Amino acid sequence: MSVSDIPRTATTRDVTEINRTAILDLLRAAGPISRREIRERTGLGSATVERLTQALIEEGQIEIAGLDRSSPGRPSSLLRYVSTGRAILAIDVTEANARGRIVDLAGTVLHEQYLPFRFDGSDPGAARLDGLLELVDTLVSGGQGGSGGHGGSGGGTPVIGIGIALPGITDDGHVTKASELEWRDVPVADILHERTGLPVLAENDANATVYGEYLHGAARGEESAIALVLGTGIGAGIASEGRIHRGFRSAAGEVGYLLTSTASFSRYFTDHGDTENAIAAELAAWVDRGGPHVDRRIGPAFRRMMTAVEEGDVVAGQARDEFFDLIGLVCAAISVVIAPSVIVLAGAFGQYSALSVDQLSRRLIGRIPSPPRLVASSLGFDAAITGISALAIERARGATYLV
Structure with a gap:
């Protein structure tokens, strides 16, 4: 048996991340609920639920949403997932323009903006990259323009990640070939990360489209x-x-x-x-x-x-x-x-x-x-931007599953 054939053993950190994901998924789907119900529905122990929920509260990912008085004895706190305090920037790039959306972690669209590319006789591939960077700068800085800097906000909501859908072969954030954009070997995720300081997910637009339709559309x-x-x-x-x-x-x-x-x-x-x-x-x-x-x-x-x-x-x-x-x-x-x-x-x-x-x-x-x-x-022409929004939200949530 080769080393690659040996099953990987989950570390303590892996287990913690999986348990955090289970709690967050449950609260997103069924919250607000109490810690007792979290224990019953996830099978996690009391100490684990107490420790992880307290950490998630301190991180701002969940919050207390009142008291549960349905059971006898001392009321317990109800917890709910916080989706409105943070956002991601989703971008759909075509040959002619870039379209950006600020979306909170529940998928609600907070702001949208188009930017037609200005070619003006310049190199078309460079013009598209310049236009993309201009749109990112504008939206990450809250619609006020500027250089973008590290981190930022869209309309007052902190942007914590970027997802971008592109027409071309995109592998691990690197556009190996996009004839439509006249890009070849463009490390677009690295460029945007350097520009903003934010984590960046770059994906082929057809992949983003099928994911959007799979989650919210015809599939x-x-x-x-x-x-x-x-x-x-x-x-x-x-x-x-x-x-x-x-x-x-x-x-x-x-x-x-x-x-x-x-x-x-x-x-x-x-x-x-x-x-x-x-x-x-x-x-x-x-x-x-x-x-x-x-x-x-x-x-x-x-x-x-x-x-x-x-x-x-x-x-x-x-x-x-x-x-x-x-x-x-x-x-x-x-x-x-x-x-x-x-x-x-x-x-x-x-x-x-x-x-x-x-x-x-x-x-x-x-x-x-x-x-x-x-x-x-x-979903029509919203399919790709809907799909890349969902993918970027999943990454921003740091979801980890046992597979």
Whole structure:
């Protein structure tokens, strides 16, 4: 037996953190309740509950919320989880702008702000990073602008962590490749931490989307789910049993790199994969070329193509069929490998969700075993920012579970 095969033994600190998490989760779900009820519902001993709840009160994570007079004898204190005294900053970054939210630890949105990126002929990748830093500075410093400094507050509520959703492969806070942002090997979490002094969680936007839908949207209650996101490009987020599946180097879900045929072996793919190139080619006629820079995003081009279809454009109708053939191949491939119970169509699919569900369902039925249920996103363009908010809140709470 190798060292890696030996089961890890939980330390005293691990056990303490797990017990703290059990108490906090219980109070978030059922509070305010007494210490006696905490003991009964968690199975923890009296001394452990007394010690941990006192520490949590001193840290400001829970507070006394009155007295329990329901039992005979001396009344006992009721305890509740404190969610309003601290907040996280959640950010959703796209090719064109960054969107930030200040959210308290109960998930309540306290403030929201957009910042369109200003390119002005500068390096687009640098302009996006500069814009992101400007938005972070503004929101962490309470909406007053400035350099941000270490720590900070949003509208008077202390910000204790940052979560950021990005369109690209993001591994342990490091953007290894984000063609849409023109970023490669950007340590974005380290940059933001250095800027603010706050812990930073960086996540792929499709992963954030599926987590948002899994917790609060169209995939709620499902055993496993995939969010297929049509935006700047196309990507998939995978969730199973309450967790995001990131894969080796966090590259799971890069479905734009699926190969379309054996002819794909005559080429190499770097910035964009074979499937994403094929989809972009079908939508090329509907790319917006009238702005200061060509808008090559797949999502907007898809919507313009669908408008042309509605107007009776025959060429657009043919392109629509080819587009859904390609998306159907993506759904078939991920379905036979992952076998999700549901695929959530997110991003630019939203405006044409019923049609998209119908088009893709007809392409899957009878062609793969156990086709998943296809549904439209219920969170819409809030999906990624909702998901990264939830992930950042979990990290800020320091939740530790026995797995």
